[in-house]
Amino acid sequence: MCFRPRAVVFFTLVLIVSSVPSLHRVTGERHWRWRDEKGSSSLGNGGDLVTDLPGQPLVNFRHYAGYVTVNENYGRALFYWFYEAMSQPDEKPLVLWLNGGPGCSSVGYGATQEIGPFIVDTDGRGIKFNNFSWNKEANMLFLESPIGVGFSYSNTSTDYDNLGDEFTANDTYTFLHKWFLKFPSYRKRTFYIAGESYAGKYVPELAELIYDNNKDPSLxxxxxxILMGNPETYDAEDWRGMVDYAWSHAVVSDETHKIIAETCDFKSNDTWSNEDCSEAVDEVLKQYKEIDIFSLYTPVCIGDTASSDDKSVLKVMMKRKSNMMPRILGGFDPCLDGYANAFYNRLDVQKALHVSDGHHLRNWSICNMDIFYSWADTKASVLPIYQKLIAAGIRIWVYSGDTDGRVPVLSTRYSISALGLPIIKAWRPWYHEKQVSGWVQEYEGLTFATFRGAGHAVPCFKPSSSLAFFSAFLHGESPSSSRY
Incomplete structure (x- = not known):
């Protein structure tokens, strides 16, 4: 398929300079409040400070949520949730986290199922504190992107017809610069981008846009x-890895795998025109519907109608001649998605997060499947971007949970192998709490690691070791090579 050259986003930054109010703890209350020099209470930062999130555990850091308008003329606005670091937020880096899909919420997944300080609790009745939140190490910014995901929206209906990688990268880039106007102290902060799954494309594409525009000092x-988990990287190798992994883990038969090997050319946009190939790949997807493709060895959520959708993903891809990987709902706690939907569709929660007036409910879903099925623009491979960023000296770490069938470890190994990078430190185990957490290999410009026994959303399975891995990434240190 054809790709349009990425548009370069230009706008003038107007720095907002103001005095920083001092922060005081209000005795007996559960949340932080701002107090200005006159002693009056205010929220600051456009009223985005979250002060009354239902069921919030007592914490000693501030967090903010709300909208940033990325296009005034079209009425496009992206929703974010930002958590200051638990300690020394003025000294720690800023990390943007993105989930993929495309069409899935970084707030619903990353922030409140994986790496944020508040995790949705059973049946969506509330939230609980996450002892392994990544804001122990950094200031964490979660973004629902593109429009149509979660609470993010556009007032122009035709915007939804143009969704794709380029559109998403440009809006996210605009978001960042406008977010810095709300939070000017982070304007020159050390910055990283992290994400998982289809964000394996979002993250490097955004990084490239930032790198290209950094030639302008004002931008x-x-x-x-950049840090990516179980990332979609190179469509052809992602597909090959998926079917090889399914066969090697006894999900499909020898016969099905043999047909795919003999009839499927995943590097061709005409892959699905071969009837034998498409039927054999359909068989792989059919078998994965019986279990959780994101976590081979954990139970499915019985009665979850979202995961029993009979709409053929493969037929949709054949119709638009795309080799995009399939999106099939699932997760570690197989019912966590339902908990998130229940929580974010509460009026009191929406009011606390500044997306509703507390009287009119906004419909929120953890994934917008209409976005996936209508996705118009995707890069077949982001490996050329890897090469560009490596040459620029930008750190690239990639990790894989090794029980994920959706973007399995084989897909990522095949993709990295295609780069042909020199090996700096050979394949070896890495350790956390005296146990083998996985294996790691360091290349010139790229580090790849596995997480033993983890599915697609690694922090759900290995919260402690993923936090240690994240810390090593931020400090530019190799994952621990010593058991003791």
């Missing part, structure tokens, strides 16, 4: 590195 962002 400069201190991008130091």
């Amino acid at each position: 400069y962002i201190e991008l130091n590195g």
